[in-house]
Amino acid sequence: MKKILAMLLALTCLFVFAACANDPVTDETEADTEVSTEAATEEATEEATEAATEAPVDDPAVKSEGVMTYAEYAAAALDSEVTIEAYVQAKQGWWEKEGQGVATIYTQDTEGAYFLYEMPISEEDYNKLVDGAKIRVKGYKAEWMGEVEIIDATYEILEGNYVAEALDVTAKLGTDELIANQNMFVAFKGMTVAASTDANGNEAAFLYNWDGSGSQGNDLYFNVAIGDQVYNFTVESYLCGADTDVYKAVEALNIGDVIDMEGFLYWYDGVNPHITSVTVVTAE
Numbered sequence: 001m002k003k004i005l006a007m008l009l010a011l012t013c014l015f016v017f018a019a020c021a022n023d024p025v026t027d028e029t030e031a032d033t034e035v036s037t038e039a040a041t042e043e044a045t046e047e048a049t050e051a052a053t054e055a056p057v058d059d060p061a062v063k064s065e066g067v068m069t070y071a072e073y074a075a076a077a078l079d080s081e082v083t084i085e086a087y088v089q090a091k092q093g094w095w096e097k098e099g100q101g102v103a104t105i106y107t108q109d110t111e112g113a114y115f116l117y118e119m120p121i122s123e124e125d126y127n128k129l130v131d132g133a134k135i136r137v138k139g140y141k142a143e144w145m146g147e148v149e150i151i152d153a154t155y156e157i158l159e160g161n162y163v164a165e166a167l168d169v170t171a172k173l174g175t176d177e178l179i180a181n182q183n184m185f186v187a188f189k190g191m192t193v194a195a196s197t198d199a200n201g202n203e204a205a206f207l208y209n210w211d212g213s214g215s216q217g218n219d220l221y222f223n224v225a226i227g228d229q230v231y232n233f234t235v236e237s238y239l240c241g242a243d244t245d246v247y248k249a250v251e252a253l254n255i256g257d258v259i260d261m262e263g264f265l266y267w268y269d270g271v272n273p274h275i276t277s278v279t280v281v282t283a284e
Contacts, residue, residue, distance in 0.1 A: 070109060106185075107137075165185075166262045178271060
């Protein structure tokens with residue numbers, strides 16, 4: 001009798017252990033844990049991969065190794081080799097010179113500006129240089145009639161984008177401080193259109209060419225005054241041609257109009273900005 005009871009007890013325990021081993025709740029819990037762990041591992045791996053492959057954010061104030069800061073460029077001697085990184089702000093038309101495509105480009109970073117004069121460039125790359133595009137340039141620092149520029153340049157198009165806001169330099173007109181902003185994108189506020197003298201000796205609000213000898217399509221020259229100081233500004237036709245808003249706006253000016261302007265602080269034997277925008281504040 002004891003042996004029979006012992007055998008029955010052993011069989012009961014065996015059935016209990018078998019049931020536990022095949023408990024569906026336990027199996028489901030283990031499966032859920034494995035799925036959650038795999039999903040978390042895959043997500044972490046994807047995030048790490050994305051972080052590793054994501055391109056670094058471009059900082060316009062930071063220069064690459066071997067590249068000059070604007071202060072270093074400004075301090076460099078004329079005719080010395082320079083290497084800069086900057087961002088395209090505007091460009092004059094592409095053309096061929098002795099079989100080589102060239103373009104004059106206005107560039108800037110957060111500290112200053114660089115005028116790239118007749119830089120050799122293919123038409124394909126010229127079209128890539130939209131406003132804000134980043135380039136690295138190696139060339140020689142030169143000066144012509146007071147305008148500091150980079151000549152004989154080579155370039156590399158880089159990743160990055162920066163478009164400068166116009167710096168109001170109206171109060172610096174007539175001061176020694178103005179030239180420190182040479183070639184930058186700047187603004188002039190509340191200036192009055194002053195008379196120019198055309199080729200026939202008549203007063204005019206603007207001239208085609210500096211002496212009035214040109215016609216529509218040539219550069220526009222016009223005088224503006226603030227206080228008793230008069231300055232000569234330009235619409236450079238290679239930059240802003242006869243079909244642009246600024247060219248048409250200058251053609252519509254009258255002597256005595258009060259205007260706001262934006263443009264690039266070019267220099268020609270003194271300040272001679274290349275104007276890209278004119279707004280009439282008060283019409284004469």
